[in-house]
Each structure stands twice: as C-alpha cells, then as structure tokens.
Amino acid sequence: MKKFSILVAGGGSTYTPGIVLMLLDNLDKFPIRQIKFYDNDKERQDIVANACEILIKERNPEIDFLATTNPEEAFTDVDFVMAHIRAGKYAMRELDEKIPLKHGVVGQETCGPGGIAYGMRSIGPMIELIDYMEKYSPNAWMLNYSNPAAIVAEATRRLRPNSKILNICDMPIGIERHMATILGLKSRKDMTIKYYGLNHFGWWTSVTDKEGKDLMPKLKEHIAQHGYNVNLQMYQHNDASWNDTFMKAKDIYAIDPTTLPNTYLKYYLYPDYVVEHSDINYSRANMVMDGREKFVFGECKKIAEAGTSEGCELHIDEHASYIVDLARALAYNTKERMLLIVENNGAIENFDKTAMVEIPCLVGCEGPEPLTVGTIPQFQKGLMEQQVSVEKLVVEAWIEGSYTKLWQAMTISKTVPSAKVAKEILDDLIEANNEFWPELN
Numbered sequence: 001m002k003k004f005s006i007l008v009a010g011g012g013s014t015y016t017p018g019i020v021l022m023l024l025d026n027l028d029k030f031p032i033r034q035i036k037f038y039d040n041d042k043e044r045q046d047i048v049a050n051a052c053e054i055l056i057k058e059r060n061p062e063i064d065f066l067a068t069t070n071p072e073e074a075f076t077d078v079d080f081v082m083a084h085i086r087a088g089k090y091a092m093r094e095l096d097e098k099i100p101l102k103h104g105v106v107g108q109e110t111c112g113p114g115g116i117a118y119g120m121r122s123i124g125p126m127i128e129l130i131d132y133m134e135k136y137s138p139n140a141w142m143l144n145y146s147n148p149a150a151i152v153a154e155a156t157r158r159l160r161p162n163s164k165i166l167n168i169c170d171m172p173i174g175i176e177r178h179m180a181t182i183l184g185l186k187s188r189k190d191m192t193i194k195y196y197g198l199n200h201f202g203w204w205t206s207v208t209d210k211e212g213k214d215l216m217p218k219l220k221e222h223i224a225q226h227g228y229n230v231n232l233q234m235y236q237h238n239d240a241s242w243n244d245t246f247m248k249a250k251d252i253y254a255i256d257p258t259t260l261p262n263t264y265l266k267y268y269l270y271p272d273y274v275v276e277h278s279d280i281n282y283s284r285a286n287m288v289m290d291g292r293e294k295f296v297f298g299e300c301k302k303i304a305e306a307g308t309s310e311g312c313e314l315h316i317d318e319h320a321s322y323i324v325d326l327a328r329a330l331a332y333n334t335k336e337r338m339l340l341i342v343e344n345n346g347a348i349e350n351f352d353k354t355a356m357v358e359i360p361c362l363v364g365c366e367g368p369e370p371l372t373v374g375t376i377p378q379f380q381k382g383l384m385e386q387q388v389s390v391e392k393l394v395v396e397a398w399i400e401g402s403y404t405k406l407w408q409a410m411t412i413s414k415t416v417p418s419a420k421v422a423k424e425i426l427d428d429l430i431e432a433n434n435e436f437w438p439e440l441n
C-alpha cells in the first residue's frame with residue numbers, strides 16, 4: 001500500500017498538533033511515510049515542530065519528519081498539502097475585529113469588514129503556496145482550510161483556475177456533530193444531508209437517516225428552543241463564546257423555519273445583537289490568544305523540554321478527521337459525499353454560475369463532482385447574491401488594486417450600514433494593513 005507524504009503549510013498553527021495526532025491515529029486508513037511542516041515564521045513553527053517531532057517519534061518512528069521555512073525543501077516530494085495559514089497572525093485578527101467595532105460594526109474573523117481585510121491579506125500568500133506546490137510537486141493536491149475560505153476560493157478560481165486546490169470548512173461538520181447528538185446518533189456519518197450556500201453562509205434543507213427517514217422535525221423542535229446547544233464535550237467548543245453562537249441559531253432558524261442555518265449567519269442577520277455583545281477591549285482574538293494559543297504552545301514547550309509527551313494534555317483533533325476523509329477520497333477514489341466550496345456551474349440553478357458555493361460533492365481521484373441543488377428560495381438567493389458580490393469585489397479589488405471596488409465590497413456587506421461608514425472603516429483598515437495589502441488607487 002502506498003504511503004503518503006504530507007506537508008502542513010502553516011506548521012506553527014494552533015491546530016497543527018491536534019491534526020498531527022489525528023493523522024497518527026488514522027495510519028491504518030491513511031498510511032504516511034513523511035510529515036513536513038512549512039511556515040514563514042521559524043520561531044513560531046519551531047515551538048510546534050519540536051513537540052511534534054517527539055510525538056511522531058514516540059508513535060511511529062518510521063515516519064520522517066522535517067520542519068522548514070524553505071519552500072523548495074518543503075514542497076518537494078509531497079502528495080498532499082494541508083494548508084492552514086493565517087496571514088498576519090493573531091495580531092492582525094485582533095485589528096480586523098476591533099477596527100470595525102470602533103465604528104459600531106461587526107468585528108469578525110471571516111465576516112464583514114474583518115473578513116474582507118483578512119481576505120485582502122490572504123490572496124497573495126495562498127497563490128504563493130499554490131505556485132510552490134505546482135513547481136515542486138505538480139501532482140499534489142492542496143486541501144485548504146485557511147480562511148477566509150470564501151475569498152480564498154474565489155481568488156484561486158480567478159487566478160489559478162486549473163490548480164489542484166480543494167477548499168473546505170469544518171463549521172458544517174461541527175454543527176452536524178451537534179445535530180447527531182440532538183438525534184441520539186453515534187456519529188454525524190449516520191445522517192445524509194442536503195446543504196447549500198456560500199462558505200460561512202448556508203442552510204441545511206434535508207437531514208435523513210441512512211434509511212431515508214426525515215430527521216428534520218426532531219431537529220427543528222430542538223433548535224426552535226435551544227439552537228444547536230447540546231451537552232457535548234468538545235475541546236474547542238466549551239467556551240462561552242461558542243455556546244452563545246450555538247444558542248443564537250434559535251433566532252436565525254426563526255426567520256426561515258423551512259431550513260436549518262449555519263451559525264455564521266448571526267453576523268449578517270443579527271449584527272446589532274453581535275455588536276452589543278462584543279467587547280472592543282477583549283475580542284475573540286484575545287480569547288483565542290489567552291486560551292487555545294497559550295494552552296497548545298504551553299503543552300508543546302513542556303514536551304520539548306521533557307523530551308517526552310508523557311502527561312501532556314494535547315489531544316487528537318478527532319473532529320479534523322474530515323481532512324483524512326478528503327485525502328482518502330482523492331487517493332482511493334472513495335466517492336465520499338462531502339461539503340466543499342466549488343464553482344456553482346449550474347448546481348444551484350438560479351444562481352451565478354461562477355460563484356464559489358458550498359454544496360455536497362462526491363469526491364474521487366479526479367476531484368469533486370458537485371451534486372445538483374436545484375432552485376433556491378428568494379430569501380436565500382437575495383442574501384447570497386449580496387454576499388457573493390462582496391467576495392467577488394474583494395478579489396477584483398486585489399487584482400486591480402482598486403480602492404473603489406473595495407469600498408463597494410465593504411458597502412454591500414450586510415453588516416455595514418452605509419457607504420460613509422464603509423469608507424471610514426476601509427480607511428482605517430488600509431492604514432493597519434499597510435504591510436499586507438497591495439497599494440489601492
């Protein structure tokens with residue numbers, strides 16, 4: 001059986017140790033001969049790499065390991081690039097959140113002005129990663145979950161239309177785990193779902209069991225009262241901010257009780273609520289730096305100092321096994337049904353053919369085959385047309401260096417009240433992103 005060579009791009013990510021442990025736990029399904037890390041911040045990556053080298057040696061000494069900041073070393077002899085970079089790191093995420101909030105607007109990592117700013121920073125680095133992969137390992141696939149995935153996907157569609165990149169998000173997977181718990185099922189894989197939308201902007205239209213029994217009524221009953229809140233022991237989701245997000249799904253559901261919503265819609269449908277419940281002095285970036293980053297990096301340092309992972313509290317990110325499912329589908333032509341961000345191309349009949357939409361696909365060795373969605377209702381169509389215009393205008397602004405297009409993108413965002421406020425936020429973001437954005441004229 002062929003053993004694969006994996007490159008983790010963004011080796012210094014807080015998600016890296018959990019993903020490495022997950023890969024090591026799935027070697028029977030997905031054999032690996034080499035794991036490499038690539039990052040453009042050596043110091044940050046080394047913290048994670050020094051620990052992961054020990055984790056790998058302890059669990060499977062036959063797997064070669066290398067951490068590097070050299071693109072040629074990193075991208076040569078690779079089958080899959082698992083990409084989770086954060087252009088500008090948490091320091092810039094904090095500004096993405098706090099600058100809009102200063103103007104009374106939603107400050108969020110991937111939604112509204114913050115997502116636009118992050119998108120403008122991410123396009124160049126993501127294209128660079130694709131180019132390295134195509135130069136040094138032209139047969140490899142990139143499995144990308146770097147955000148903002150919607151803008152990254154549109155940018156790669158425009159700038160590298162033939163590249164072997166698949167964009168995927170774990171939010172629907174996370175929500176489906178909650179659904180399975182609500183339904184008393186062992187696994188989200190016991191359900192068959194229909195879903196459509198844009199990334200961080202979509203709806204479930206059907207959830208059935210494997211015999212085809214409709215599970216929507218039971219889910220609706222729960223969600224109408226508790227949103228997606230359940231008693232679920234998940235490492236990532238035991239903080240107050242996530243609980244609030246899952247609870248708010250109750251109000252998102254209320255406006256269209258025919259579907260079940262993605263939690264991210266709260267930023268677009270209840271921006272006033274979100275702003276009222278935000279703290280400009282302590283945003284989500286601060287929580288993540290004080291929480292996940294401190295914990296993961298602290299554990300990594302302990303492992304490196306002790307030379308052993310004994311007693312370490314890092315855990316397998318079982319949830320991330322969707323990445324193995326995707327790699328396996330490509331490697332072994334499994335035709336697994338997965339939600340991916342792909343070009344619409346008629347799958348949603350009454351929607352822009354060129355839009356990057358999040359829909360079910362069958363994944364095999366030639367890539368994804370999107371499944372037909374059909375026509376969507378006016379409510380969803382209207383919202384999606386507005387949001388997809390934001391995403392397309394951001395990419396056009398980046399390509400053309402156009403201030404006007406970026407101002408238009410900001411103005412169209414449902415989270416922004418007027419062109420005046422859009423301009424004020426934009427001007428502040430331009431100053432803050434001086435080091436990362438192309439010059440705009």
Ligand SMILES: NC(=O)c1ccc[n+]([C@@H]2O[C@H](COP(=O)([O-])OP(=O)(O)OC[C@H]3O[C@@H](n4cnc5c(N)ncnc54)[C@H](O)[C@@H]3O)[C@@H](O)[C@H]2O)c1
Nearest residue numbers: 010012013014039040041084085086125145146147169170
């Ligand atoms: N698609 C999804 O559903 C999903 C889920 C979780 C996280 N994410 C994304 O994963 C990414 C990582 O998240 P995190 O919180 O662990 O961030 P992080 O800041 O801890 O890690 C990101 C790493 O990327 C590196 N990096 C930045 N620019 C780079 C470049 N040009 N080349 C190489 N490396 C670069 C940084 O130095 C850092 O080590 C983010 O984009 C986040 O939004 C996506």
Ligand SMILES: O=P(O)(O)OC[C@H]1O[C@H](O[C@H]2[C@H](O)[C@@H](O)[C@@H](O)O[C@@H]2CO)[C@H](O)[C@@H](O)[C@@H]1O
Nearest residue numbers: 109147169170171172173174175236284288319
């Ligand atoms: O605020 P953060 O950095 O904690 O999370 C932002 C990310 O949120 C989603 O990912 C969730 C995922 O849905 C969940 O199941 C679990 O793995 O935690 C992740 C975050 O910790 C979202 O899909 C990502 O795109 C965001 O980056």
Ligand SMILES: [Mn+2]
Nearest residue numbers: 169170171200
């Ligand atoms: Mn996501």
